[in-house]
Amino acid sequence: MGVLRYVAKRLGLYLAVLFIGLTITFMLPRLMPTNPVDGYIGQLQSRANGTLTSEAIAEMRTNLEQLYGLNGDIFTQYVGYLKRVVLQFDFGPSFTYYPQPVSAMILNALPWTLGLLLTATFIAWVLGNMVGLVAGYFHKKRAASVLEFLGILLYPIPYYILAVTVLLLLAYIFPIFPLSPTFPVGQMTPEKIGMIFYNSLLPGITLVLAGFGWNILSMKALAVATTEEPYVTYARLKGASNWTRMTRYVFRNALLPQVTALALSLGMVFNGALLTEMIFSYPGIGLIMRTAATGGDYNVLYGAITLSIIAVATAGLVIDLIYPLLDPRIRHK
Amino acid sequence: MSMSKDVDPIVMAVPAAPIVKSRRRGSLVWLFNPRLAIGLVILVIMGLGSMILPWFAPVDPSIQASYMRNLPMSGVHWLGTNSLGQDIFWFLVFAIRNSLALGVLVAVGVTLIATIVGLSAGYIGGRFERVVMLIVDTFITIPLLPILIILGALIRGNTSFFTVGLIIIIFGWAWDARTVRSMALSLREREFINMARFSGANTLQIIAREIFPYVSAYMVVGFINVVLFAINTEATLAVIGLSKVEVPTLGSIIFWALNYNALFTGQYVWLVAPIVATVTLFLGLFLTSTGFNQAFASKRGVS
Numbered sequence: 001m002g003v004l005r006y007v008a009k010r011l012g013l014y015l016a017v018l019f020i021g022l023t024i025t026f027m028l029p030r031l032m033p034t035n036p037v038d039g040y041i042g043q044l045q046s047r048a049n050g051t052l053t054s055e056a057i058a059e060m061r062t063n064l065e066q067l068y069g070l071n072g073d074i075f076t077q078y079v080g081y082l083k084r085v086v087l088q089f090d091f092g093p094s095f096t097y098y099p100q101p102v103s104a105m106i107l108n109a110l111p112w113t114l115g116l117l118l119t120a121t122f123i124a125w126v127l128g129n130m131v132g133l134v135a136g137y138f139h140k141k142r143a144a145s146v147l148e149f150l151g152i153l154l155y156p157i158p159y160y161i162l163a164v165t166v167l168l169l170l171a172y173i174f175p176i177f178p179l180s181p182t183f184p185v186g187q188m189t190p191e192k193i194g195m196i197f198y199n200s201l202l203p204g205i206t207l208v209l210a211g212f213g214w215n216i217l218s219m220k221a222l223a224v225a226t227t228e229e230p231y232v233t234y235a236r237l238k239g240a241s242n243w244t245r246m247t248r249y250v251f252r253n254a255l256l257p258q259v260t261a262l263a264l265s266l267g268m269v270f271n272g273a274l275l276t277e278m279i280f281s282y283p284g285i286g287l288i289m290r291t292a293a294t295g296g297d298y299n300v301l302y303g304a305i306t307l308s309i310i311a312v313a314t315a316g317l318v319i320d321l322i323y324p325l326l327d328p329r330i331r332h333k
Numbered sequence: 334m335s336m337s338k339d340v341d342p343i344v345m346a347v348p349a350a351p352i353v354k355s356r357r358r359g360s361l362v363w364l365f366n367p368r369l370a371i372g373l374v375i376l377v378i379m380g381l382g383s384m385i386l387p388w389f390a391p392v393d394p395s396i397q398a399s400y401m402r403n404l405p406m407s408g409v410h411w412l413g414t415n416s417l418g419q420d421i422f423w424f425l426v427f428a429i430r431n432s433l434a435l436g437v438l439v440a441v442g443v444t445l446i447a448t449i450v451g452l453s454a455g456y457i458g459g460r461f462e463r464v465v466m467l468i469v470d471t472f473i474t475i476p477l478l479p480i481l482i483i484l485g486a487l488i489r490g491n492t493s494f495f496t497v498g499l500i501i502i503i504f505g506w507a508w509d510a511r512t513v514r515s516m517a518l519s520l521r522e523r524e525f526i527n528m529a530r531f532s533g534a535n536t537l538q539i540i541a542r543e544i545f546p547y548v549s550a551y552m553v554v555g556f557i558n559v560v561l562f563a564i565n566t567e568a569t570l571a572v573i574g575l576s577k578v579e580v581p582t583l584g585s586i587i588f589w590a591l592n593y594n595a596l597f598t599g600q601y602v603w604l605v606a607p608i609v610a611t612v613t614l615f616l617g618l619f620l621t622s623t624g625f626n627q628a629f630a631s632k633r634g635v636s
Contacts, residue, residue, distance in 0.1 A: 013467065016467050017470070017474045020475075021474075021475050028483055152619070152620070152623075153616070156561060156616055156619035157611075157612055158568065158569065158611070158615065159569070160568065160569055160584070161611050161612060164604060167596070168596065172596050264473065267473065267474055267476040268476075270476045271476050271477055271569075279591075290573055292486075293482050293485065293486040293573075296486065301482070304479065305483055308479045309475055309476065312474060312476050
């Protein structure tokens with residue numbers, strides 16, 4: 001019963017997040033003073049050196065509005081938008097790379113982002129929790145505060161500073177990596193895969209460093225609190241070794257809030273990944289977003305943001321649904 | 334279970350401080366701890382410096398081509414000049430001032446909204462609370478950066494620095510509202526509130542005399558964290574060119590340095606100076622916030 005309620009509640013939140021997120025994406029451009037269609041027409045006009053007649057422009061406007069689902073009243077547009085996005089995952093064609101469909105561009109970039117993001121998050125989470133556990137369990141020892149200091153130093157540094165610093169250190173002062181990385185496309189050969197791995201290391205290091213500090217600090221605080229619990233004292237009196245107490249008693253109990261924290265911070269982690277991609281020209285969703293933002297390619301932007309919302313919400317849902325498997329208290333409620 | 338949902342890394346980062354035995358009423362000695370001291374020193378130096386120094390600036394550093402381009406460090410230009418003919422030192426001073434001002438402005442707005450939403454959700458409860466918390470959770474879950482990128486792309490050029498702050502407020506209040514609401518929930522059940530009520534105190538008195546002293550600690554810490562968040566968000570937008578990049582901020586200086594390939598041309602000072610400044614400022618803010626937290630925790634005797 002407890003589990004069912006928990007799952008139902010979580011699913012409800014998931015659907016609400018998707019609905020509100022999609023609605024925000026729909027409303028934002030319509031509340032703005034600038035109109036994408038005007039922007040496109042302006043661009044085309046300037047390419048044609050202002051030779052377009054007003055009839056041609058009017059016809060173009062109708063076509064563009066048709067193409068981008070901007071005709072009819074706002075309610076019709078909204079229903080049409082939800083139908084296209086939810087049922088067909090269709091965001092229309094890209095403006096810059098016309099007629100390539102936006103969904104194809106995004107699906108091409110998605111594996112890149114996911115690969116980098118999942119690997120880096122996993123490494124940062126495991127490493128950070130291990131260091132934080134040691135720092136928290138031995139918090140009375142002097143050496144442990146050195147570990148915590150590492151977390152304090154890393155945590156408040158924003159992603160973009162980490163990215164630029166890593167670039168400065170490992171590509172400029174110690175030229176181990178290239179300043180502007182290249183990512184080969186097309187048929188994969190072992191050589192190309194090696195090159196991709198090598199060039200992904202810099203953004204990867206940035207993301208790991210960024211997640212590392214946060215995990216150290218929160219795990220340390222949790223471990224300190226858990227060490228004071230009566231059952232840990234009981235284990236010590238029972239004669240359990242330091243190692244057993246740290247791993248079986250403190251770690252397993254401190255891990256649960258850490259899982260929830262991971263689910264809640266996913267949005268932030270994702271933001272960082274997008275930014276890192278932009279700075280390192282890594283060919284994922286982030287880079288697509290940046291190119292689209294500078295080129296005024298709004299369909300691509302809406303596609304990328306919708307996908308981001310769906311991805312982050314789904315990942316949070318998955319983590320929260322795994323949670324009852326880890327926490328027996330929910331199962332036996 | 335319900336506790337584990339409200340995981341706040343900053344609040345959790347409070348180390349277990351020993352309870353100060355000898356604390357007298359009215360003395361502020363309990364506030365002192367090394368973290369807070371270091372943090373406040375950094376903040377005071379950077380805050381005052383960035384507010385006073387601009388009065389002595391020879392020219393507005395955001396004007397391009399005031400000086401020769403790419404000058405090295407010297408007695409006249411302490412950090413040299415950049416590829417746009419701006420003095421890097423003065424640009425940095427103005428950047429710190431603008432970023433801090435934006436951070437404080439956003440923090441005021443966010444604290445106001447978060448307190449109103451969080452307190453009303455916590456005290457009114459029922460269906461109202463559920464709807465509000467659903468919206469709050471949605472705002473927390475939705476990745477902020479993509480939305481800001483779209484907004485930035487749509488209003489680029491027609492925006493003021495002030496609008497950027499406003500947008501950050503609109504999308505940044507949710508975390509704090511969640512914290513305030515969980516605080517309100519726990520306060521609602523506390524004995525000393527009931528005690529005050531039974532003693533005949535009215536709601537206003539309870540809020541001012543009982544709740545505010547209790548909540549103010551969290552509000553100080555929360556405020557500083559929002560300042561951090563706001564500076565970071567604006568800088569992030571600026572780095573990718575979607576804020577008002579003509580205004581000197583800690584992000585726009587890096588935007589211009591990257592745009593003019595400072596690393597390829599070997600002008601590392603242009604990048605290193607803002608990195609050092611940002612890291613110092615952020616460390617100062619973070620140490621102040623955790624230091625306050627530590628001090629208040631040891632005062633309450635809950636560590």
